[in-house]
Amino acid sequence: MSRIVMKFGGTSVGSIDRIQNVSNIVKSVYDEGHEVVVVLSAMAGETDRLINLTKDISDNFSPEEYDVVISSGEQVSVGLLAAALNENGIGASSCLGWQIPILTSNDHKSARIEAIKSELINKILKDKKVCVIPGFQGITSEGRVSTLGRGGSDTSAVAIAAAINADYCDIYTDVDGVYTTDPNKVPEAKRLDKVSYEEMLEMASLGAKVLQTRSVETAMTNNVALRVLSSFANENKEDAGTIVTEEDAINDQRVVTGVTSSLNDCKITLIGVRDKPGIAAKIFSSLSENNINVDMIVQNISESSRTTDITFTIPKDDLLDAEKIMEQIKDDVPYESLLTDSNIAKISIIGVGMRSNAGVAAKMFSILSENDINIDVISTSEIKISILISNEQAEKAVNMLHQSFILDR
Amino acid sequence: MSRIVMKFGGTSVGSIDRIQNVSNIVKSVYDEGHEVVVVLSAMAGETDRLINLTKDISDNFSPEEYDVVISSGEQVSVGLLAAALNENGIGASSCLGWQIPILTSNDHKSARIEAIKSELINKILKDKKVCVIPGFQGITSEGRVSTLGRGGSDTSAVAIAAAINADYCDIYTDVDGVYTTDPNKVPEAKRLDKVSYEEMLEMASLGAKVLQTRSVETAMTNNVALRVLSSFANENKEDAGTIVTEEDAINDQRVVTGVTSSLNDCKITLIGVRDKPGIAAKIFSSLSENNINVDMIVQNISESSRTTDITFTIPKDDLLDAEKIMEQIKDDVPYESLLTDSNIAKISIIGVGMRSNAGVAAKMFSILSENDINIDVISTSEIKISILISNEQAEKAVNMLHQSFILDR
Numbered sequence: 001m002s003r004i005v006m007k008f009g010g011t012s013v014g015s016i017d018r019i020q021n022v023s024n025i026v027k028s029v030y031d032e033g034h035e036v037v038v039v040l041s042a043m044a045g046e047t048d049r050l051i052n053l054t055k056d057i058s059d060n061f062s063p064e065e066y067d068v069v070i071s072s073g074e075q076v077s078v079g080l081l082a083a084a085l086n087e088n089g090i091g092a093s094s095c096l097g098w099q100i101p102i103l104t105s106n107d108h109k110s111a112r113i114e115a116i117k118s119e120l121i122n123k124i125l126k127d128k129k130v131c132v133i134p135g136f137q138g139i140t141s142e143g144r145v146s147t148l149g150r151g152g153s154d155t156s157a158v159a160i161a162a163a164i165n166a167d168y169c170d171i172y173t174d175v176d177g178v179y180t181t182d183p184n185k186v187p188e189a190k191r192l193d194k195v196s197y198e199e200m201l202e203m204a205s206l207g208a209k210v211l212q213t214r215s216v217e218t219a220m221t222n223n224v225a226l227r228v229l230s231s232f233a234n235e236n237k238e239d240a241g242t243i244v245t246e247e248d249a250i251n252d253q254r255v256v257t258g259v260t261s262s263l264n265d266c267k268i269t270l271i272g273v274r275d276k277p278g279i280a281a282k283i284f285s286s287l288s289e290n291n292i293n294v295d296m297i298v299q300n301i302s303e304s305s306r307t308t309d310i311t312f313t314i315p316k317d318d319l320l321d322a323e324k325i326m327e328q329i330k331d332d333v334p335y336e337s338l339l340t341d342s343n344i345a346k347i348s349i350i351g352v353g354m355r356s357n358a359g360v361a362a363k364m365f366s367i368l369s370e371n372d373i374n375i376d377v378i379s380t381s382e383i384k385i386s387i388l389i390s391n392e393q394a395e396k397a398v399n400m401l402h403q404s405f406i407l408d409r
Numbered sequence: 410m411s412r413i414v415m416k417f418g419g420t421s422v423g424s425i426d427r428i429q430n431v432s433n434i435v436k437s438v439y440d441e442g443h444e445v446v447v448v449l450s451a452m453a454g455e456t457d458r459l460i461n462l463t464k465d466i467s468d469n470f471s472p473e474e475y476d477v478v479i480s481s482g483e484q485v486s487v488g489l490l491a492a493a494l495n496e497n498g499i500g501a502s503s504c505l506g507w508q509i510p511i512l513t514s515n516d517h518k519s520a521r522i523e524a525i526k527s528e529l530i531n532k533i534l535k536d537k538k539v540c541v542i543p544g545f546q547g548i549t550s551e552g553r554v555s556t557l558g559r560g561g562s563d564t565s566a567v568a569i570a571a572a573i574n575a576d577y578c579d580i581y582t583d584v585d586g587v588y589t590t591d592p593n594k595v596p597e598a599k600r601l602d603k604v605s606y607e608e609m610l611e612m613a614s615l616g617a618k619v620l621q622t623r624s625v626e627t628a629m630t631n632n633v634a635l636r637v638l639s640s641f642a643n644e645n646k647e648d649a650g651t652i653v654t655e656e657d658a659i660n661d662q663r664v665v666t667g668v669t670s671s672l673n674d675c676k677i678t679l680i681g682v683r684d685k686p687g688i689a690a691k692i693f694s695s696l697s698e699n700n701i702n703v704d705m706i707v708q709n710i711s712e713s714s715r716t717t718d719i720t721f722t723i724p725k726d727d728l729l730d731a732e733k734i735m736e737q738i739k740d741d742v743p744y745e746s747l748l749t750d751s752n753i754a755k756i757s758i759i760g761v762g763m764r765s766n767a768g769v770a771a772k773m774f775s776i777l778s779e780n781d782i783n784i785d786v787i788s789t790s791e792i793k794i795s796i797l798i799s800n801e802q803a804e805k806a807v808n809m810l811h812q813s814f815i816l817d818r
Contacts, residue, residue: 020466053425054488054489057425057428057496058493061496062492062495065488065489065491065503066488067488068484068488068505069484069489071484072482072485073481075480075481076481079478080466082474082477083470083475083478084467086471086474087466087467087469087470099507099552144508
């Protein structure tokens with residue numbers, strides 16, 4: 001007997017038929033004799049519908065009340081699934097965030113889980129019932145409803161798995177695992193049987209949409225064994241899916257595990273910035289104060305003049321805000337002009353094997369060069385290399401890198 | 410400064426525009442310096458949408474989970490209104506049933522309010538904020554979400570008004586008060602300035618849809634001053650609406666205050682029932698055990714034979730269930746045949762003045778007789794007389810009675 005947390009996303013519970021399907025999947029696991037906790041998102045489309053209601057009231061909708069409104073979506077799906085399980089002959093009870101409780105920080109709309117009490121969940125499991133919990137929500141120390149921000153249901157599932165010492169946290173989604181690259185774009189993409197937390201973390205933050213970054217972090221910190229499974233395929237579960245686990249648990253380690261591509265960033269270049277100490281700090285602290293995440297940064301060396309060019313990338317959604325901020329700091333950080341470019345793609349290769357394999361970057365750059373793909377910006381970490389190229393060449397780059405690194409062994 | 414509970418129904422919060430309208434009404438009352446608590450229903454149509462989801466899962470949907478699903482509707486409307494009030498420049502905070510808490514019995518889907526803690530509401534009012542509370546919901550002693558059954562928001566409002574010692578409980582609805590009869594059918598209908606709790610109770614249970622019966626009961630028990638006001642009309646509030654209050658507070662008392670008509674009942678007649686003690690008890694206890702409310706009962710006197718005919722009325726919705734039950738008890742209660750009739754109308758005249766005015770029933774019967782309206786069944790209480798007639802004659806009967814009793818003074 002294992003203790004298993006099963007998490008299903010909005011698409012998996014997007015209609016009554018799909019909720020019945022989830023009920024059958026949960027039943028098959030429960031019938032094997034396991035203790036089962038289910039974590040759900042809102043029915044697909046529901047969160048957007050609720051967000052639109054709040055936007056119709058005000059662009060400046062109270063964050064506290066936003067969480068009250070939006071969290072109702074998950075409340076509906078857990079009630080429906082718990083009743084569907086009953087109908088399916090299984091004892092089940094929903095447990096809302098405030099009932100457990102799932103305690104979070106006071107940051108409404110993007111709260112962090114701080115503690116999860118396990119008593120009520122354990123009691124329900126002891127009664128041989130399935131416990132059905134809404135993802136994405138909790139309560140603050142002030143007793144108000146909070147939400148974790150979009151995609152937070154994965155994080156809820158992992159945090160609950162950690163709190164109740166679950167053996168597995170199974171993330172059911174509309175794909176059947178983690179792939180070496182996006183299988184919709186590269187038919188040769190292979191499903192990975194196992195991937196390390198570190199690799200998954202890089203892949204999640206670099207555009208692989210299978211798991212939410214914070215959920216992988218939480219799994220890594222708490223050493224929760226994550227499995228990515230499909231809620232649609234009808235496969236033998238033993239053979240299917242991807243296990244996200246510790247690096248040591250992976251025998252057959254490739255040098256490069258995955259290739260990702262993201263079109264979500266844009267590039268800002270400040271031309272002719274006066275080159276003196278503290279300038280970079282001023283620029284990037286003003287962005288971070290406004291919650292704009294800067295990803296890649298390049299500063300060209302200035303030789304002849306006392307000015308330099310600074311290039312950085314940020315999410316496309318934040319471009320207008322970032323331009324405003326750059327305008328505001330112009331008195332403190334004099335620069336000649338500002339260029340923006342949204343037609344860029346960030347291509348990354350990821351693999352813990354890079355640590356012990358020299359020459360991966362060199363090989364990457366020569367593959368791209370052979371294919372006439374110009375590299376704009378480079379950024380590296382221990383287990384990944386990211387480059388910025390023109391978005392028109394993204395598909396070609398991913399195909400070439402995937403072919404060379406993943407398939408050439 | 411008064412302390413006022415303002416309750417708005419589903420139609421009043423049925424769209425973003427209407428929520429903004431409610432926000433303006435609340436603001437106008439708040440700006441007069443009053444302490445304001447708002448109680449809301451779910452947005453019109455939302456409760457039905459949620460109920461349909463539960464029906465699609467199962468005809469036998471778990472009552473506990475039903476309450477979890479359905480209560481989400483009010484959660485959305487309170488969040489939206491609280492934020493709209495903020496947008497309108499007024500401090501406001503939503504307070505869900507479990508936050509207050511509103512403690513109820515364990516009867517899921519039709520719970521009764523048992524206690525309401527006033528601390529949180531008082532704290533919000535002390536902070537000069539409007540407190541926005543979802544009607545219709547609470548939590549059980551087991552800490553699970555409960556709902557009061559349909560229309561329960563009125564009851565929530567009155568119970569909250571009693572708990573916090575409010576000066577008024579204002580029920581905002583889509584009509585501007587309580588009328589002598591349905592103004593949509595009888596143009597001569599007059600709005601009543603004041604009506605007694607007892608009369609309102611009879612009118613509510615006899616088909617006037619302005620207030621829910623249980624809410625009037627709760628108001629009467631706790632002596633809460635109820636006002637029925639329109640959330641659409643833009644009248645001077647002092648002149649408008651109907652006050653539901655104690656009989657003694659009404660100076661200008663008519664003999665008949667209102668005429669109501671209801672098409673919601675059907676009639677069942679058991680022909681040839683063996684006439685012996687305990688038969689009636691057996692019939693009606695079997696119905697009551699199945700939560701079927703019997704209204705009027707007539708038993709014809711048997712003269713020549715040892716059998717009798719028993720006629721009673723029940724809500725149309727329960728007809729199929731009642732027929733099944735009558736079939737089941739046939740062994741214990743032998744009868745020859747069962748007749749049903751859904752083409753009936755119940756017409757009632759109500760007025761506390763009847764207590765001290767003889768001849769009201771005689772006048773009623775002669776008016777009907779003069780108009781060739783045949784009376785099928787009669788039932789009376791201290792302050793009302795109800796009759797059953799053919800539904801084709803309902804409109805005529807109401808018009809004639811209204812004309813004679815209400816307008817002939």
